[in-house]
Amino acid sequence: MTARISLCIVGYGYWGPKLVRNFLGLKECRNIVVCDSMETRRFQAVADFPSVQVTADFASVLANPAIAAVVIATPVTTHFPLAKAALLAGKHVLVEKPLATTAEHAEELVALAARQGLSLMVDHTFVYHSVVARIKTLLDESHLGKLRYIDSTRINLGLFQHDVNVIWDLAVHDVSIVHHLVPERPVSVQAIGASHVANGLENIGFLVLRYASGLIVHSNCSWISPVKIRHMLFGGDKRMILYNDLDTEEPIKIYDSGFEARSDDERSQLLFDYRVGDIHSPKIVIAEALQSMARDFVRSIHAQRPAISNGAFGLEIVKVLAAAERSIRSNGTEIRLA
Known part of the structure; x- marks a missing residue:
């Protein structure tokens, strides 16, 4: 025992x-x-x-x-x-x-x-959320096809923190989720933000991560929104997922929608087939993360x-957040990651 x-x-x-x-x-x-x-x-x-x-x-x-x-x-x-x-x-x-x-x-x-x-x-x-685990399974099984982008909105009114800005407080969740779901690591970080309080800590921020595969991740985070939104959109060329953390009944919706070019020549001419299909919301048993x-x-x-x-996972997150803060201090300069 x-x-x-x-x-x-x-x-x-x-x-x-x-x-x-x-x-x-x-x-x-x-x-x-x-x-x-x-x-x-x-x-x-x-x-x-x-x-x-x-x-x-x-x-x-x-x-x-x-x-x-x-x-x-x-x-x-x-x-x-x-x-x-x-x-x-x-x-x-x-x-x-x-x-x-x-x-x-x-x-x-x-x-x-x-x-x-x-x-x-x-x-x-x-990282331990049941919904994130289901999304990971879908991505690992290439259910979405090639993952092209992840777009997150994590906004609410407050709570203002006294020691870190909104990137460290809210975007940290997006960065950790993406690090858990995506095998590759970002090659660069870019961020901008603004402060509307005396301590100078940003209460609104926008973060962009770029990857060698072409994947791009965007996070919009704010403490000064009149509404609370917790959305993450995962866009693949075959299917797409909308994850709404505030929806306890249908937290993810899988859209059988995508796009593809029929040939390289048509791709060069921006001629694509767009497909809009059914929406499926799988049943997920939610355990306390x-x-x-x-x-x-x-x-x-x-x-x-x-x-x-x-600890090693946490270190990778800190490296991204620290680079994002350097980018903010440099007026949105793209920061390369080693």
Whole structure:
């Protein structure tokens, strides 16, 4: 029988309670400690989950040999120092997205985890979503034909973040989903954005990823939209998929629509056959993505194998986001990726 582990969730703000609930639901977890510097949050954690222990002392968590893993759900700028301290203390680490705010810091964490022989994982929750899993199957089976583009709209009113811009907060989901679904990696990043608040952090942004195959990915993200939209459109030359994350009944629609040229000569003359066919919405049983993510983290520890959204995966996401930020600072200059 696999030994049950004890872990500490650091940070009991918006995401912390969701993490506690999902880890408590795993039979592989024994004890959960919540660490937060705010007394009101510690009281709330006990009120919400009477079985948890609470502390304000992160150092005591690191010094406790009974705690095998640390889950970090704190402001983005604290991810690197907290994760580094936990890894140095011999703890397995799960970090909320993104892994760090710079590629250099993310690389340091990945290298440190490898040297220590510890699991390092990033909570890119959408990677574990049932709908994303179905889309991956369709793409892997070439159901769409050649994938030509992915166009995402991820907009809403708020919440403004204090430490990162909208690219790091919202476009990160699109980048992680695409990285999970598409085997190749982008060759360049281009982004523009604008800030309408005093701290100068962009609250609206547009991101473009280009690939050697010709695939192009576009992400439109905003904190200043009067409506909430979560759409991703996957365009193939045979079929197309619309993924609406807000539609719980029919989250994906497969359009039997496409385009093709009958000959190279006709292609050069822009003469194409356009096909508009049926729309199919497959039945998908939706499992809670956050619990699937939590289970993958625990099992990566027990099996000593990388999780799906492991540290190396998280590092790739940070590299893209950091390049996007450089592009914004350079008025939309295209940034090449190594």
